[in-house]
Every structure is written in structure tokens, then in C-alpha cells.
Amino acid sequence: MTEKLYDMDSHLREFTAQVRACAKEGERWAVTLDRTAFFPEGGGQSADTGSLGGSRVLNVQEASGVILHYTDSPLKEGETVRGILDWEQRFRRMQNHSGEHLLSGLVHARYGYRNVGFHLGDGDVTVDFDGELTRAQLEELETAVNRAISENVAVTCWYPQKEELAALDYRSKLELKENVRLVKFEGYDLCACCAPHVSRTGEIGSLHILDHMRHRGGVRLRMLCGLDALEDARARYLATAEISGLLSVPQLETPKAVRRVLGELEELKQALADSRRQVLRMKADAMPETEGNLCFFEKEMDMLSLRELVNAGMAKCGGVCAAFAGKDGDWKYIIGSRNTDLRSMAKEINAAIGGRGGGRPEMIQGSCIASRQQIEDYFGIAGDKKWN
Ligand SMILES: [Zn+2]
Numbered sequence: 299m300t301e302k303l304y305d306m307d308s309h310l311r312e313f314t315a316q317v318r319a320c321a322k323e324g325e326r327w328a329v330t331l332d333r334t335a336f337f338p339e340g341g342g343q344s345a346d347t348g349s350l351g352g353s354r355v356l357n358v359q360e361a362s363g364v365i366l367h368y369t370d371s372p373l374k375e376g377e378t379v380r381g382i383l384d385w386e387q388r389f390r391r392m393q394n395h396s397g398e399h400l401l402s403g404l405v406h407a408r409y410g411y412r413n414v415g416f417h418l419g420d421g422d423v424t425v426d427f428d429g430e431l432t433r434a435q436l437e438e439l440e441t442a443v444n445r446a447i448s449e450n451v452a453v454t455c456w457y458p459q460k461e462e463l464a465a466l467d468y469r470s471k472l473e474l475k476e477n478v479r480l481v482k483f484e485g486y487d488l489c490a491c492c493a494p495h496v497s498r499t500g501e502i503g504s505l506h507i508l509d510h511m512r513h514r515g516g517v518r519l520r521m522l523c524g525l526d527a528l529e530d531a532r533a534r535y536l537a538t539a540e541i542s543g544l545l546s547v548p549q550l551e552t553p554k555a556v557r558r559v560l561g562e563l564e565e566l567k568q569a570l571a572d573s574r575r576q577v578l579r580m581k582a583d584a585m586p587e588t589e590g591n592l593c594f595f596e597k598e599m600d601m602l603s604l605r606e607l608v609n610a611g612m613a614k615c616g617g618v619c620a621a622f623a624g625k626d627g628d629w630k631y632i633i634g635s636r637n638t639d640l641r642s643m644a645k646e647i648n649a650a651i652g653g654r655g656g657g658r659p660e661m662i663q664g665s666c667i668a669s670r671q672q673i674e675d676y677f678g679i680a681g682d683k684k685w686n
């Protein structure tokens with residue numbers, strides 16, 4: 299068994315320990331110590347990293363009470379080494395994890411919902427509850443957690459005796475009977491957890507619920523605490539400030555301004571589409587009648603306009619009228635005819651122009667990858683019969 303220094307002192311950043319064993323495992327070495335402050339992966343929290351002697355600790359895992367430190371180079375058995383944690387990372391994880399306990403404790407006390415999923419990544423924390431919560435309820439909970447943080451209440455962790463444990467009402471994900479470690483947020487929560495926590499709630503700084511969504515009959519929310527929350531909020535302020543500057547409106551009026559701009563954009567798109575269709579009608583009107591085929595090539599065109607163009611062209615030609623939107627190698631097409639059964643021709647046409655698609659006897663549509671030249675060659679459009 300490895301002595302878990304983080305259990306009793308979550309703020310221990312440096313320690314000395316004796317190397318018990320060091321075995322090569324693939325590209326890494328698995329090092330065991332007599333004691334450690336490195337927290338192994340567990341309870342939704344990732345493993346600590348840092349340095350041990352002259353080696354980097356890349357991962358830490360626990361197996362039957364023994365903690366394995368996976369390092370990038372070997373250490374000598376029996377040697378006394380100094381371990382140094384990547385403290386900034388660990389502290390931020392403690393802020394987030396302790397914040398999650400406060401939130402889950404309040405959710406359980408107020409609504410009876412259980413925390414059924416917890417992921418603590420760096421800068422990304424999600425919590426799942428087995429009941430639905432509205433935005434208003436989540437805002438109240440967020441405020442309540444931040445009040446509990448400002449009250450700076452004590453957080454204690456201990457291993458109770460069997461009898462003591464049996465008499466306690468605590469939250470737990472696992473049905474553990476032995477070696478249960480409890481984490482108590484004075485006046486707020488009691489929960490079984492193996493991870494290191496802050497000593498007083500003030501260390502959490504703040505808790506922000508970023509967003510929420512329905513998830514498996516309950517709710518999944520993303521949250522951040524402390525320094526992670528500060529950095530996230532700063533990035534959001536900067537983004538809002540930039541939008542506010544671009545639109546020349548106060549920051550809190552940016553949603554209204556963006557909706558206005560999007561509305562204007564929609565109107566312009568509509569006007570542009572109308573103008574394009576008008577130009578197409580003029581083109582079609584200017585076409586002389588022909589017994590052969592007609593081909594049109596346009597850079598950008600929606601399918602509705604393409605169809606209108608084909609309809610106008612069909613009335614002017616004896617063969618097929620084919621309209622293409624896009625560029626060589628990437629076309630969308632609509633082909634129409636008053637006297638050819640295009641549905642039965644679709645396979646042959648597609649084979650010739652590298653296309654896929656189909657439709658009705660009088661009109662087919664799809665996409666193709668041929669060049670404009672190949673398409674014109676196939677439909678027999680050349681010289682003065684070429685139309686744009
Ligand atoms: Zn926990």
C-alpha cells in the first residue's frame with residue numbers, strides 16, 4: 299500500500315519519498331513509492347502530473363491500494379526522490395471538483411436529484427443530474443453555490459469508522475462499505491469522494507454554469523470554477539466587446555443588433571435571388587429557338603433559379619435544356635426536356651458527365667464532376683450554338 303499524502307493534506311505540492319520499485323512498461327516506467335502526493339485518476343478527476351527525481355510523471359494510477367507513477371525515465375530502487383506536482387493544474391482541478399460537490403449537494407438537498415455523471419477536464423467540466431432543471435432553477439442554484447463560496451465554510455475529509463459511517467447520511471455513487479472517505483462542506487454537503495479538495499470554500503473563488511441541455515431524462519450542464527471560470531469569462535467579455543465594437547452598440551445590446559444584421563442579410567439575399575432570376579428570365583427571353591440542345595453554366599445559383607432557367611430553356615429548344623451551377627469538377631445540375639424520357643436516359647447522362655442523380659421523365663437533377671468542356675462535348679453544344 300502507498301501512503302496517500304494528498305488524503306490528509308490536499309495542499310502539499312512537494313514531498314520526498316523512497317522508490318520501492320521501478321519497472322519498464324512499454325515506453326514508460328511504472329514507479330512505486332512508499333508515499334505520494336500525486337493523486338491517481340479517480341472520481342471523475344484526471345491524474346496529477348509533475349516531476350519525480352529527474353523524471354516527468356506523465357500519468358498516475360491506483361491498483362489495489364498501490365499507486366503507480368508512470369514516468370518518462372527510470373528511477374533507482376531504494377533512492378530518496380523529491381516529487382513536485384504541477385500545482386496550478388491540480389489547484390484548478392480542486393476548485394472545480396469542490397465547486398461541483400457544493401452544486402451537487404444543493405441540487406440533491408433541494409430537488410432530490412443525484413449526480414450521475416461527472417467529467418473534470420482542464421477547462422471543461424460537465425455534470426449530469428438524473429432530473430430536469432430549468433434555467434431559472436439553475437440560476438438560483440448558481441447564486442446559492444456562490445453564497446456558500448463567499449461564506450468560506452470549512453471542508454474536511456476523513457475516513458470514518460464503520461459505526462460512524464452507518465449512522466451518517468451521505469451522497470455516494472458507489473455502494474462502498476469499507477475504506478469510505480467522506481468530504482464534508484460544513485452546513486452544505488456530505489459526500490463520499492477519493493479526490494483532494496480545497497480546505498475552505500472561499501478557495502473555489504466562484505462557480506459559473508455555462509450552459510445546460512437535456513440528457514437521458516435529466517440535465518447535463520457545463521460549469522467552471524475559480525481561475526478556469528475567470529479565464530472563460532474574460533474570453534467571453536473580449537468576444538462581446540469585439541462584437542459590440544464591430545456593430546457600434548453597447549455590449550449588452552449586441553444580441554438585438556446581431557438579430558437586426560441577420561434580418562438585413564436575409565432581405566439582401568432575397569433581393570439578390572430576385573435579381574438573379576430576373577436576369578435569367580431576360581436571358582431565356584433573348585434565346586432564339588433551336589432544334590438542338592441548350593446548356594447553361596452559372597457560377598452560383600440556387601436550385602429554384604436553376605429550375606426556372608431550365609423551364610424557360612425547354613420551351614425554346616427541341617432537345618434537352620441542361621443548366622449547371624458551380625465550377626469544373628463540382629457542378630449541380632438540372633436537365634429538362636419536352637420530348638426525351640430523361641428518367642430512362644439518366645444513367646447514360648450521369649455516366650458521361652461523371653454525375654449522380656435522377657428524377658422524372660421530363661426533368662432530372664443531381665451533381666457531376668465533369669469539366670464544362672466535357673459537358674458541352676457530350677450535349678453537342680459548340681460554336682455559335684454555345685449559350686451562356
Ligand atoms: Zn468528488
